[in-house]
Amino acid sequence: MSIHATITQYARMLDNLDAWLQAGVAHAEAKKFDPDVLAQARLAPDQYALVQQVQSACDAAKYAAAYLSGQTAPSHPDTEKTVAELRARIAKARDYVAGFKEPDFAGGGERRVAPAWMQGKSVGGDAYLTRIATPNFYFHVTTAYAILRHNGVPLGKADFVGVKSWEEIGDW
Secondary structure, eight states: OOHHHHHHHHHHHHHHHHHHHHHHHEEEEEEHGGGGGGGGGGGGSSSOOOOHHHHHHHHHHHHHHHHHTTTTOOOOOOOOOSSHHHHHHHHHHHHHHTOOOGGGGTTTTTTTOOOGTTOOEEHHHHHHEEEEEEEEHHHHHHHHHHHHHHHEEEEEHHHHOOOOOOGGGGOO
């Protein structure tokens, strides 16, 4: 799979993440509780809350796109506290990653990627995408989904994949 195809899939999954948060709001309203309670929900005491899972998923997507295209990612301080603020963060990240075109990633597989957390070390772009960025992105997206499901939000596999029905997919 090309870098561009992977980044495009990140944008699609960010759309799905936004839809799950919408479903969370609808669930909270139907059950008569404040939807923003979900922002602090977590699966385990030592795991990130939903707010941090969403922030991390957005960051993973935007940094992968930026690093692999040789650009600098936009800054998005982690200030969100409400579901509405999380949805706005998702929209910013999705719009950023969706703006990339195939030529933007020319040479990206060979480009050395050196995130600050690697403390001066670097990794090749292909290894970064397949061994760091993609697993990290899906870890946070999947955990956000699991937190919402754990809190009773009625989501299923089609919601995760982002289709209304399997017939919508058509011929593969």
